[in-house]
Amino acid sequence: MxxxxxxxxxxxxxxxxxxxxxxxxxxxxxxxxxxxxxxxxxxxxxxxxxxxxxxxxxxxxxxxxxxxxxxxxxxxxxxxxxxxxxxxxxxxxxxxxxxxxxYEAKNGSLKEHLSNPNLTWTQRLKICVGVARALSYLHYDEGRGYGVIHLNINSSTILLDKNWEPKLSGFKVSIKQSLNRMDQVVLSEPIGTIGYLDPEIEKSKGVTCKSDIYAFGVVLFEILCGRRAYIRNDANRLLAPLVMQHYENDTLPDIIHPDLKNQMSGYQISVRSLRTYSETAYSCLKEERSHRPHMLSIVNKLEKALEKALKFQPRPENFERPFLAFLFFFTPLS
CATH class of the missing domain: 3.30.200.20 (Phosphorylase Kinase; domain 1)
Structure with missing residues (x-):
């Protein structure tokens, strides 16, 4: 047939x-x-x-x-x-x-490498930028004449090729929408994976492109914290409310992946890069959709974070300074 x-x-x-x-x-x-x-x-x-x-x-x-x-x-x-x-x-x-x-997943899915000590901050940033560019293409590319709301963004649907370039997959529940209606609600049952679901779905009875933004924000924090969005038997089983709490209390460094902290003390990353990244990730998790950024803005911010990381040139005589500076960025002035 x-x-x-x-x-x-x-x-x-x-x-x-x-x-x-x-x-x-x-x-x-x-x-x-x-x-x-x-x-x-x-x-x-x-x-x-x-x-x-x-x-x-x-x-x-x-x-x-x-x-x-x-x-x-x-x-x-x-x-x-x-x-x-x-x-x-x-x-x-x-x-x-x-x-x-x-076959794109020569290095498996992102989910398998969240806590990989060999996955550097620069590599993690490049993965984020690649996924952000893919989502921007889905949401805004005028060549197709319509936008796509993915609705299945998570660390399992982000595959990694032999060069650690991300390849977005998992389009089984995606929705086509007119480009000028991407912010308007499409009536829908809650769609997606636990830990990534837009909290506004229940209130609005539907999804928008901002539902992808929320899920992507969760992925950004998975990458930063080196843990999954949902851990069934963990006291803090949902990552999103945990990172929101720490960010708002200026204690985010407490839950950042330990190997990234080691890279900080070893001059391998830029403090300003992390600041830009964490601010962007946090903005994606805003409860009200209207307060979440669009993908074009997110791409721009993440590209700047990557640029800052690549430009950072450490000075061996100041070995401890990057990590101390990072703590300073997240410590409120009193």
Whole structure:
């Protein structure tokens, strides 16, 4: 059976090709397990070239998932950005539904590296800038004629390639919206992952592009604090209210990732870079959507934070000064 949607016909891949590419969906080829089904790594021949792919095979045993499948195909077929996963095609044949993308996660997902001591502050900033640019493209690119509200921003949907460049994935619940209506509420049930959900959804009964801003703010603090947005059995299981409390009490350094603190004392990061970054992340978590910045502003701020980090030149004779200066930035004057 072939797809009944002519717009996507050029993306159709025969089931036989996907079966061969994944060694008949061998368990050894599974690289991820999600709500829709398993993700398999494989090698597929396309236009005379052997490429490495990820194949999301929809699990039909429990029913559902078809709307999400076509949403992701529709979204990825229109999106072309260096920080967004690239679709190769899809299979809709013999009761199988499979989305095939280029294999981007050579370093896994961001979630796996939040507490990685080898992931430097500059690398973390570059990841943030890349994701911010992808979101700005989704929200504002005029070439498509519409904006996209992602609604699934979290550290699991941010993949990292071999160069640690981020690739945004997870478009199964995304919504298209007119560019001039991105700030207007789209009626919706709460969509997303616990720990990242916009608190305004319940009050407004819907989402806007500012729902992505909130989720991205949580990711920014995950990167800074080196921990996940939600830890089930932890006393502070939700990261967002924890960082808001510490930021407002000028005690944010208490929960910053220890390895980043070590980098501070070792002259590897810029204090001003951290200040710009934390102010930006905090602004994303404002409860009222109207108080949250737009992605264009966030991109600008994060690029400045990265620029400051790259320009920072330490002086060996002042070994302790960067960390002390950082504490000063977060200590209120009295």
């Amino acid at each position: 072939t797809t009944s949607i002519p717009k996507f016909a050029h993306l159709q891949i025969p089931l036989e090709d996907v079966v061969n590419a994944t060694n008949n969906f061998a368990d050894d080829n599974i690289i991820g397990r999600g709500g829709l089904g398993h993700v398999y790594k494989g090698q597929l021949q396309r236009s005379g070239e052997l490429i490495t792919i990820s194949a999301l095979r929809l699990d039909r045993k429990h029913g559902g998932g078809v709307v999400e499948f076509w949403t992701e195909v529709s979204m990825l077929s229109d999106l072309k950005h260096p920080n967004i996963v690239s679709i190769v095609g899809f299979c809709d044949e013999q009761h199988e539904k499979i989305i095939v993308t280029t």
